[in-house]
Amino acid sequence: MKLMALLLLVVASYGASAQCSAPTGLSTTGITATAALASWAPVSGATSYNVDYKPAGYTFWINIANATTSLQWSLYGMQPSTFYEWRVSANCTSGTSTYTQTNFTTQATGSCSAPGGLYASNIASTTATLNWGAVNGALVYTVQYKPASSGSWIVATSGTYGLSVNLYSLSANTLYDWRVYTNCSLTESSGYSYGQFTSSGSTPTPPPSPCPGPFDVSTNGTFSGAASINVNTDVKGTIAPQYDIDHYKFTINSVGTIKVWLTTLPGNYDLAVLNSSGTQIGISQNKGSRSESISLSVVAGDYYAKVYPRASANSATSCYTLRVQTVTATGAKATSANVTATVAKENVNPNVTLNLFPNPAGDQLTVLVEGVDKKTEIKVYNLMGKLVMQQQSVNALTQLNISKLSSGFYVVKVNDGKQIRTAKFIKQ
Numbered sequence: 001m002k003l004m005a006l007l008l009l010v011v012a013s014y015g016a017s018a019q020c021s022a023p024t025g026l027s028t029t030g031i032t033a034t035a036a037l038a039s040w041a042p043v044s045g046a047t048s049y050n051v052d053y054k055p056a057g058y059t060f061w062i063n064i065a066n067a068t069t070s071l072q073w074s075l076y077g078m079q080p081s082t083f084y085e086w087r088v089s090a091n092c093t094s095g096t097s098t099y100t101q102t103n104f105t106t107q108a109t110g111s112c113s114a115p116g117g118l119y120a121s122n123i124a125s126t127t128a129t130l131n132w133g134a135v136n137g138a139l140v141y142t143v144q145y146k147p148a149s150s151g152s153w154i155v156a157t158s159g160t161y162g163l164s165v166n167l168y169s170l171s172a173n174t175l176y177d178w179r180v181y182t183n184c185s186l187t188e189s190s191g192y193s194y195g196q197f198t199s200s201g202s203t204p205t206p207p208p209s210p211c212p213g214p215f216d217v218s219t220n221g222t223f224s225g226a227a228s229i230n231v232n233t234d235v236k237g238t239i240a241p242q243y244d245i246d247h248y249k250f251t252i253n254s255v256g257t258i259k260v261w262l263t264t265l266p267g268n269y270d271l272a273v274l275n276s277s278g279t280q281i282g283i284s285q286n287k288g289s290r291s292e293s294i295s296l297s298v299v300a301g302d303y304y305a306k307v308y309p310r311a312s313a314n315s316a317t318s319c320y321t322l323r324v325q326t327v328t329a330t331g332a333k334a335t336s337a338n339v340t341a342t343v344a345k346e347n348v349n350p351n352v353t354l355n356l357f358p359n360p361a362g363d364q365l366t367v368l369v370e371g372v373d374k375k376t377e378i379k380v381y382n383l384m385g386k387l388v389m390q391q392q393s394v395n396a397l398t399q400l401n402i403s404k405l406s407s408g409f410y411v412v413k414v415n416d417g418k419q420i421r422t423a424k425f426i427k428q
Contacts, residue, residue: 019094019095019097020043020045020046020090020091020092020094020095020096020097021043021044021045021046021090021097022043022089022090022097022098022099022100023040023041023043023046023049023088023089023090023097023100024040024041024043024100025039025040025041026038026039026040026086026088026100026101026102027039027040027102028086028102028104030136030137030138031104031105031106031107031137032106032107032111032112032137032184032188033078033080033081033106033107033108033109033111033112033184033188034076034078034079034080034106034184034188035074035075035076035078035137035139035184035188036074036075036078036084036104036106036137037072037073037074037075038051038053038072038073038074038075038086038088039071039072040071040072040088040100041071042071043090043092043097045092045093045094046090046091046092046097047069047091047092047093048067048068048069048090048091049065049067049068049069049070049071049088049089049090049091050063050065050066050067050068050088050089050091050096051063051064051065051068051073051086051087051088052064052086052087052088052099053075053084053085053086053087054084054085054086055079055082055083055084055085056083056084056085056103061087064399065364065399065401066401067091067401068363068364068401068403069363069403069404070362070363070364070403073364074358074364074366076366076397078106079106080106080107080108080109080111081105081106081107081108081109082105082106083103083104083105084103084104084105084106085101085102085103086101086102086103086104087099087100087101087102088100107137109188111137111184112135112137112182112183112184112188112189112190113135113136113182113190114135114180114181114182114190114191114192114193115132115133115134115135115138115141115180115181115182115190115193116132116133116193117131117132117133118130118131118132118133118178118180118193118194118195119131119195120178120195120197122166123197123198123199123200124199124200124201125170125172125173125199125200125201126168126169126170126171126172126199126201127166127167127168127170128166128167128170128176128197128199129164129165129166129167130143130145130156130164130165130166130167130178130180130195131163131164132163132164132180132193133163134163135182135184135190137184138182138183138184139182139183139184139357139358140159140160140161140183140357140358141157141159141160141161141162141163141180141181141182141183142155142157142158142159142180142181142183142189143155143156143157143160143165143178143179143180144156144178144179144180145167145176145177145178145179146176146177146178147171147174147175147176147177148174148175148176148177148196149175152263152264152265152289152290152291153179153290153291154261154263154291154293155284155286155290155291155292155293156178156293157293157295158284158286158293159183159357161358161360166327168259168325168327169232169261169323169325170199171199172199172200172201173198173199173200173201174198174199175196175197175198176196176197176198176199177194177195177196178194178195178196178197179192179193179194179195180192180193180195181193210236211236211238211317211318211319212236212237212238212319213235213236213237213319215227215228215229215235215237215248216235216236216237216238216246220246220247220248221244221245221246221247222245222247223247223274223278223304223306225247226247226248226249226304227247227248227249228248228249228250228251229248229249229250229305229322229324230250231250231252231258231324231325231326232323232324232325232326233323233324234321234322234323235248235321235322235323236319236320236321236322237307237319237320237322238314238315238316238317238318238319238320239267239269239307239308239309239313239314239315239320240314240315240316241314241316242309242312242314243309243312243314244308244309244314245306245307245308245309246306246307246308247304247305247306247307248304248305248306248307248322249302249303249304250302250303250304250305250324251301251302251303252298252299252300252301252302252303252326253300254300255297255298255299255300256297256298256326256327256328257295257296257297257298257327257328258295258296258298258324258325258326258327259293259294259295259296259324259325259327260273260282260293260294260296260305260322260323260324260325261291261292261293261321261322261323261324261325262284262291262292262293262307262320262321262322263291263292263320263321263323264291264318264319264320264321265289265290265291265292265320266289266315266318266319266320267289267309267310267313267314267315268287268288268289268309268310268311268313269289269292269307269308269309269310269313269320270283270284270285270286270292270307270308270309270310271283271284271285271292271293271294271305271306271307271322272284272294272305272306272308273294273296273303273304273305273306274303274304274305274306275301275302275303275304276301276302276303276304278304279411279413279420279422280420280421280422280423281296281411281422281423281424282294282295282296282423282424283354283421283423285310295327296424297409297424305322305324307320307322354367354368354369354412354414354421354422354423355367355368355423356368356412356423356424356425360425360426360427360428361402361425361426361427361428362403362428363401363402363403364399364400364401364402364403365399365400365402365412365425366397366398366399366400367393367397367398367399367400367412367414368397369393369398369414369416369421375392375393375416376392376393376414376415376416377390377391377392377414377415377416378390378391378392378393378398378400378412378413378414379412379413379414379415380400380402380405380410380411380412380413381410381411381412381413382408382409382410382411388405388410389402389405402427405427406427407427407428408426408427409424409425409426409427410424410425410426410427411423411424412424412425
């Protein structure tokens with residue numbers, strides 16, 4: 001009898017010790033008017049975690065992370081000055097724990113602060129580095145610059161996690177203005193902080209460039225009729241007549257990074273970069289006549305820059321300036337205009353946009369598709385072209401759990417049944 005009681009005590013003790021403990025150490029940081037970061041301590045034996053949140057007083061919880069292996073999760077799309085609750089449970093081989101719950105209040109609208117501590121470093125005749133201080137609750141930062149005498153800003157980066165950005169192709173001995181603002185969420189941003197610097201050296205007066213230039217040819221309305229251009233060289237072109245689209249082919253000889261610029265815009269023009277198979281790998285769609293820029297990590301091969309109008313923007317007399325700037329990659333010199341094909345102009349819907357954030361990403365990636373009002377198919381490919389993830393969505397904003405992906409570059413393709421939008425991200 002005593003032996004049986006002892007066995008029952010051992011079994012009961014083992015069952016108690018094998019239970020999955022609820023997470024502890026909950027904290028909410030980076031709180032803004034519409035976003036926050038939920039964090040918790042690891043649970044011994046846990047394989048993953050589940051996260052829910054809701055406005056206080058609501059009956060139903062909103063599940064935002066199911067079986068994530070991360071110890072933190074970003075909360076987006078909240079209302080300003082609102083009391084919220086969130087909770088987390090642990091998944092173990094023995095089952096799922098109970099929830100641990102906490103709460104927080106979002107800040108008021110306008111609480112997203114502009115960066116401070118602006119300064120320029122490594123200033124040379126054609127390059128410089130812009131630096132700024134961190135902002136609590138920042139999602140990403142947007143940086144723009146221009147010659148002080150110019151009225152048009154150039155986008156240096158529209159979504160960096162870092163606290164600095166490098167500028168290239170500057171004019172020597174020139175005073176530059178630059179500004180930076182904080183994006184605290186999809187809908188919340190700060191005002192600008194401003195800085196100035198002067199590049200070193202002297203710049204000879206360049207000869208005037210023809211408008212349009214020799215590469216804006218009659219057949220470059222399509223991918224196959226693109227004219228070959230040189231990298232690190234300004235290319236002049238026009239969007240005319242209405243709904244014109246221009247393609248330019250360029251060749252990269254080595255693995256590295258490039259930056260494609262579209263400046264001196266007379267209207268609302270957009271910029272895209274395609275790979276050799278015609279798949280879009282980068283896009284910039286600023287509003288109005290703001291300059292466009294795309295930064296990419298590329299391998300050796302042929303690529304295409306596409307310039308196209310938003311709505312009916314066009315001008316037969318004022319040229320845009322396209323420039324493919326190599327940063328760490330090297331480019332090949334064009335040998336011919338490559339203008340043998342004559343095909344019809346391409347139809348595009350410029351109102352459909354695809355944005356990925358954060359980028360680089362940790363265990364979660366948010367996919368924002370604007371301009372589509374029906375079900376979309378989201379596919380993720382590695383750089384070898386292998387499909388590694390697939391998900392359908394009926395919402396403009398979709399969160400992907402990418403915790404099981406290896407570190408590296410990936411391509412997201414979103415298909416609404418009529419067209420495909422493509423963007424690249426880095427998994428940390």
